[in-house]
Amino acid sequence: MIHTRNLPFVTTLGIFVIAYALCVLQFPNMLSTRVIGNLLTDNAFLGIAAVGMTFVILSGGIDLSIGSVIAFTSVFVAVLVGSLGVHPLIAFAAVLVISTLFGSLMGAMIRYLGIPPFVVTLAGMFLARGAAYLISTESVPISHEMIDAIQGFYFRFPGGGRLTALAMLMLLVFIVGAFIAARTRFGANVYAIGGSQQSAELMGVPVGSTTVGIYALSGFLSGLAGIAYTLYTSSGYSLATVGVELDAIAAVVIGGTLLTGGVGLVAGTFIGILIQGLIQTYIVFDGTLSSWWTKIVIGILLFVFIVLQRGIIWYSNRRLAEGRLKEI
Amino acid sequence: MSDKNSLLEARGIGKAFLGITALDGVDLTLERGEIHALLGENGAGKSTLIKILTGVYSRDHGTMRLEGAEVTPSSVAEAQGLGIGTVYQEVNLLENLTVAENLFLGRQPRRFGLIDRGEMRRRSKTLLERYGLDIDVDALLSSYSVAVRQIVAIARAVDLSGKVLVLDEPTASLDAHEVEMLFAVLRRLREEGLGIIIITHFLNQVYAVADRVTVLRNGRLVGTRKLAELPRLELISMMLGRELQHITREHQAQEETVISAAEAPIRFSGYGKRGSVAPFDLDIRPGEVVGVAGLLGSGRTETAFLLFGIDRADSGTATVDNREVALSSPEAAIASGFGFCPEERKTDGIIGDFSVADNIALAVQARQGWAKPISSREKAALAENFIKSLDIRPADADRQMKFLSGGNQQKAILARWLATEPRLLILDEPTRGIDIGAHAEILKMIEKLCADGMSLVVISSELEELTAIAHRVIVLSDRKHIAELKGDQVTADNIMQAIATRTEAA
Numbered sequence: 001m002i003h004t005r006n007l008p009f010v011t012t013l014g015i016f017v018i019a020y021a022l023c024v025l026q027f028p029n030m031l032s033t034r035v036i037g038n039l040l041t042d043n044a045f046l047g048i049a050a051v052g053m054t055f056v057i058l059s060g061g062i063d064l065s066i067g068s069v070i071a072f073t074s075v076f077v078a079v080l081v082g083s084l085g086v087h088p089l090i091a092f093a094a095v096l097v098i099s100t101l102f103g104s105l106m107g108a109m110i111r112y113l114g115i116p117p118f119v120v121t122l123a124g125m126f127l128a129r130g131a132a133y134l135i136s137t138e139s140v141p142i143s144h145e146m147i148d149a150i151q152g153f154y155f156r157f158p159g160g161g162r163l164t165a166l167a168m169l170m171l172l173v174f175i176v177g178a179f180i181a182a183r184t185r186f187g188a189n190v191y192a193i194g195g196s197q198q199s200a201e202l203m204g205v206p207v208g209s210t211t212v213g214i215y216a217l218s219g220f221l222s223g224l225a226g227i228a229y230t231l232y233t234s235s236g237y238s239l240a241t242v243g244v245e246l247d248a249i250a251a252v253v254i255g256g257t258l259l260t261g262g263v264g265l266v267a268g269t270f271i272g273i274l275i276q277g278l279i280q281t282y283i284v285f286d287g288t289l290s291s292w293w294t295k296i297v298i299g300i301l302l303f304v305f306i307v308l309q310r311g312i313i314w315y316s317n318r319r320l321a322e323g324r325l326k327e328i
Numbered sequence: 329m330s331d332k333n334s335l336l337e338a339r340g341i342g343k344a345f346l347g348i349t350a351l352d353g354v355d356l357t358l359e360r361g362e363i364h365a366l367l368g369e370n371g372a373g374k375s376t377l378i379k380i381l382t383g384v385y386s387r388d389h390g391t392m393r394l395e396g397a398e399v400t401p402s403s404v405a406e407a408q409g410l411g412i413g414t415v416y417q418e419v420n421l422l423e424n425l426t427v428a429e430n431l432f433l434g435r436q437p438r439r440f441g442l443i444d445r446g447e448m449r450r451r452s453k454t455l456l457e458r459y460g461l462d463i464d465v466d467a468l469l470s471s472y473s474v475a476v477r478q479i480v481a482i483a484r485a486v487d488l489s490g491k492v493l494v495l496d497e498p499t500a501s502l503d504a505h506e507v508e509m510l511f512a513v514l515r516r517l518r519e520e521g522l523g524i525i526i527i528t529h530f531l532n533q534v535y536a537v538a539d540r541v542t543v544l545r546n547g548r549l550v551g552t553r554k555l556a557e558l559p560r561l562e563l564i565s566m567m568l569g570r571e572l573q574h575i576t577r578e579h580q581a582q583e584e585t586v587i588s589a590a591e592a593p594i595r596f597s598g599y600g601k602r603g604s605v606a607p608f609d610l611d612i613r614p615g616e617v618v619g620v621a622g623l624l625g626s627g628r629t630e631t632a633f634l635l636f637g638i639d640r641a642d643s644g645t646a647t648v649d650n651r652e653v654a655l656s657s658p659e660a661a662i663a664s665g666f667g668f669c670p671e672e673r674k675t676d677g678i679i680g681d682f683s684v685a686d687n688i689a690l691a692v693q694a695r696q697g698w699a700k701p702i703s704s705r706e707k708a709a710l711a712e713n714f715i716k717s718l719d720i721r722p723a724d725a726d727r728q729m730k731f732l733s734g735g736n737q738q739k740a741i742l743a744r745w746l747a748t749e750p751r752l753l754i755l756d757e758p759t760r761g762i763d764i765g766a767h768a769e770i771l772k773m774i775e776k777l778c779a780d781g782m783s784l785v786v787i788s789s790e791l792e793e794l795t796a797i798a799h800r801v802i803v804l805s806d807r808k809h810i811a812e813l814k815g816d817q818v819t820a821d822n823i824m825q826a827i828a829t830r831t832e833a834a
Contacts, residue, residue, distance in 0.1 A: 179442070183443045183445075185438075185443065188425075188433060189433075191425060191429075192422050192433055194424065195422035195423060199421060200433075201404070203404075203421070203433055204404055204433075204434050205434055262422070262424035262425075
């Protein structure tokens with residue numbers, strides 16, 4: 001039996017399977033490990049960032065700074081490694097620390113100054129983008145033997161597809177993220193805050209440290225996504241990844257997470273990412289469609305899911321009312 | 329540890345907010361194995377006292393001893409750790425989580441650092457079995473009735489704390505059967521030696537379940553008494569500080585003959601909405617109070633929503649003065665001269681940040697249309713008029729609505745609709761959550777309004793209230809209008825009889 005709270009996830013999964021089947025009917029080549037491998041690699045940085053966004057939205061918040069933090073990270077890494085010759089590992093560690101601190105600071109402002117997440121992370125978005133411009137307005141190429149090694153590393157699927165290091169990183173982030181959400185006290189606290197911050201507080205949930213933790217996690221994953229993006233493009237560019245936070249939000253919502261918080265699954269976000277990637281792949285295969293069709297289809301899907309979520313709330317309220325009638 | 333010590337002993341508790349004294353030297357002693365009721369009108373300081381005991385507020389004065397040792401809990405979590413658990417009326421558990429997740433939030437059993445869901449499920453099952461609940465603990469809390477949620481909340485609080493259980497208005501949204509279920513649980517916990525403090529507005533329930541009662545008034549202690557030795561009238565006068573004025577049905581019999589002879593100007597026939605309320609007929613005459621009775625979920629509020637156009641009827645017609653009207657929205661209903669005071673005052677009724685005057689002027693403004701704003705002088709005159717006639721306190725038209733007590737908020741909402749001079753006013757639970765003094769005033773106001781020729785539809789779960797004021801009572805059950813009681817038939821017994829007969833037949 002499917003619990004109603006898993007219904008959005010099951011629907012998303014169903015839509016993905018049907019959509020993929022339809023695509024394969026038209027272009028049988030789409031059912032190849034090559035396509036799947038590329039899909040995972042191309043969306044790796046978005047997927048990593050979307051895991052952080054999932055936690056933020058589950059807690060009832062929003063993080064608009066993700067795209068800017070990714071751009072900042074990629075420029076920062078590119079300048080450190082490409083121009084200043086710092087070892088990539090040191091550069092990676094440095095940006096992860098910076099982005100995590102940046103996220104914690106935003107979380108602390110949201111919690112302790114009582115400023116809405118939308119406003120705080122909007123400020124964070126401008127700040128990180130500005131800092132990226134400050135470092136460099138040029139596209140900075142990056143080349144280092146370790147980076148080449150990471151880029152060249154992959155497992156070969158039967159059928160010629162490649163599971164790249166980036167794709168593996170994303171899958172790892174999703175698996176760890178799903179574990180944190182479902183099986184740790186931190187994860188349980190995130191759902192609790194998303195359900196009702198006031199109730200969570202009265203039930204003894206450490207709302208302060210959890211909120212800071214959520215935005216720190218989102219900051220950390222944005223930094224990691226930035227590293228993935230740098231590896232993916234072999235460069236850093238401050239104008240890149242504008243609006244990626246919105247793609248991440250779309251993936252989270254299509255994945256069945258309620259924008260109001262408290263309900264959703266990390267696995268759903270993964271499907272959300274796959275659906276976005278599938279649409280892009282279809283457009284490439286078709287060859288005649290404008291790439292803007294991706295946005296149109298995502299827009300339609302978002303509408304469908306918001307309506308679906310309303311419908312589920314309506315349905316469960318009705319069932320509850322019927323249950324009460326029976327008791328009387 | 330000496331057994332001579334009381335379980336919880338608070339002495340001389342004082343608290344002030346921004347210079348205004350909320351509590352002044354209040355004592356409370358709770359014994360082991362006792363259910364202790366805490367009573368008082370709105371604003372008496374019950375909530376403040378509870379919040380001090382449970383660590384939400386810090387106290388300014390006084391001492392607090394738990395089993396003889398002085399304690400000063402500075403947070404809910406700390407109070408829980410000491411053994412004091414709380415169940416609040418509304419802000420309760422998390423509906424988006426499962427029953428098991430709610431029970432073990434913050435203290436989940438873990439294996440290798442990860443939450444052990446199997447263990448959590450087993451322990452939840454065992455825990456709830458002690459309370460006579462055999463439910464699917466992996467289902468969402470929101471899929472269960474309020475009573476079950478309440479018991480889950482109690483189970484959590486007791487399991488967490490284990491010495492003192494504080495219940496703030498636990499029965500406010502439960503029906504009679506559910507209340508009995510809850511009380512059975514409380515009695516069992518009492519036998520296990522727990523000390524229970526319960527806040528409630530319902531005196532019947534106080535006598536049914538509590539051993540002793542402490543009464544507060546205006547932030548001061550009036551007294552602590554054993555209920556077995558305390559007559560009801562004396563308890564009420566402790567709460568009010570004055571003799572309760574009885575509400576009688578004077579002159580009503582004589583009016584009724586006049587009323588029923590008159591042709592009804594407002595008629596609903598075959599009016600209904602699928603899935604909400606089955607089609608019903610209802611005639612409403614001037615100067616008449618029509619009561620609506622039924623259990624929770626019987627379709628009371630749904631009927632009000634239909635009459636006021638919040639829900640659209642899908643069958644039947646509504647006629648006002650022999651002209652058919654389409655009540656497709658509250659706006660249309662207001663245009664026909666209807667007014668509606670909803671049940672959820674805080675969420676549906678008031679705008680807390682607006683002043684009293686603005687809140688009162690709202691409906692008049694809506695009726696005039698937004699293009700013709702009411703001048704501030706008119707608004708002030710309107711507010712002054714109603715503050716005087718309804719005795720709204722404090723008599724300050726510019727005060728923000730959220731700072732008024734529940735009873736005064738309700739009066740202000742009444743004023744809002746009275747200002748539009750409606751011919752039909754629908755009141756959904758007009759006295760819920762209101763202290764006894766304001767209660768009587770509002771009932772009197774209702775009588776006066778109908779004497780002035782206004783028609784009223786009053787929905788209430790308190791049968792005594794309905795029988796006191798209504799000329800006729802419509803009884804609902806199972807989302808159907810099942811009976812109409814008139815004149816001498818209007819008694820609490822008859823209403824319950826009607827519901828019971830219907831339930832047996834179903």
